[in-house]
Amino acid sequence: MPELPEVETTRQGLAPIVVGRRVAAVHVYDRRLRWSVPSSLPKRLVGRKIDALDRRSKYLLFRAASDTLLVHFGMTGSLRAFSDPPPRQPHDHVDILLDSGVTLRYRDPRRFGAMLWVPAPVEAHPLLASLGPEPFDPECDATYLHGAVSGRTAAIKLALMDNHLIVGVGNIYASESLFRARIRPTTPANRVSKVRLGRLVAEVRATLTDAIAKGGSTLRDYVDSRGEPGYFQLDYYVYAREGLPCKVCGAAIRQIRQGGRATCFCPNCQR
Numbered sequence: 607m608p609e610l611p612e613v614e615t616t617r618q619g620l621a622p623i624v625v626g627r628r629v630a631a632v633h634v635y636d637r638r639l640r641w642s643v644p645s646s647l648p649k650r651l652v653g654r655k656i657d658a659l660d661r662r663s664k665y666l667l668f669r670a671a672s673d674t675l676l677v678h679f680g681m682t683g684s685l686r687a688f689s690d691p692p693p694r695q696p697h698d699h700v701d702i703l704l705d706s707g708v709t710l711r712y713r714d715p716r717r718f719g720a721m722l723w724v725p726a727p728v729e730a731h732p733l734l735a736s737l738g739p740e741p742f743d744p745e746c747d748a749t750y751l752h753g754a755v756s757g758r759t760a761a762i763k764l765a766l767m768d769n770h771l772i773v774g775v776g777n778i779y780a781s782e783s784l785f786r787a788r789i790r791p792t793t794p795a796n797r798v799s800k801v802r803l804g805r806l807v808a809e810v811r812a813t814l815t816d817a818i819a820k821g822g823s824t825l826r827d828y829v830d831s832r833g834e835p836g837y838f839q840l841d842y843y844v845y846a847r848e849g850l851p852c853k854v855c856g857a858a859i860r861q862i863r864q865g866g867r868a869t870c871f872c873p874n875c876q877r
């Protein structure tokens with residue numbers, strides 16, 4: 607499932623290609639994503655200039671004046687840019703042609719993604735309105751986190767994955783950040799000291815930064831805007847490494863279930 611680094615990698619790849627361009631044509635081949643692609647999308651989008659390509663949490667925001675095309679990759683979505691697009695494949699659902707001749711092609715085998723048209727302001731849209739701060743926001747610091755988890759007895763890993771608290775930290779990057787911060791994922795959130803929460807937010811940022819630099823993670827089918835996979839999965843300390851030796855201390859990595867998801871951690875390094 608694409609997480610923040612994969613979406614950011616796509617954003618960074620697409621921004622120089624789309625910003626300042628106008629939409630020349632839109633072809634919707636299959637509207638059945640998580641929510642139906644609006645049938646009015648071609649009419650709304652054609653002729654509009656893309657002023658900016660932003661990211662909020664795992665949403666890509668193509669801004670056209672005060673309107674926004676909101677794109678989410680769901681489980682298996684990707685958006686690639688082609689100057690000479692190959693013949694359409696079965697899971698290619700939407701093509702957006704730019705006045706430069708470039709085609710943006712949305713592919714999504716499992717169709718849990720989204721492509722919605724949002725008249726201004728997108729920040730008030732129900733999908734975005736209740737989101738917590740971005741991990742790179744300066745105000746998302748130890749003081750903020752300490753206050754936000756003060757009444758929470760849920761495990762710190764589950765708190766970290768709660769989009770209302772902080773966005774963009776999914777299963778992979780929560781597990782990796784907790785390892786780097788040496789915090790046991792099962793620790794009740796309100797029992798993690800402010801100092802350790804400060805270390806945690808620093809490691810969340812470091813982990814995401816490293817992952818973006820490696821083009822994100824490709825576990826199954828994620829590719830970036832050029833069709834390239836990410837390589838951060840080779841750098842995992844704990845995720846998907848059950849039974850393998852810890853890269854720091856050599857102890858066997860342990861796997862448990864939390865909130866229906868697998869959590870991997872080092873029982874020696876993380877306390």
Ligand SMILES: [Zn+2]
Pocket residue numbers: 852853854855856857872873874875876
């Ligand atoms: Zn260890």
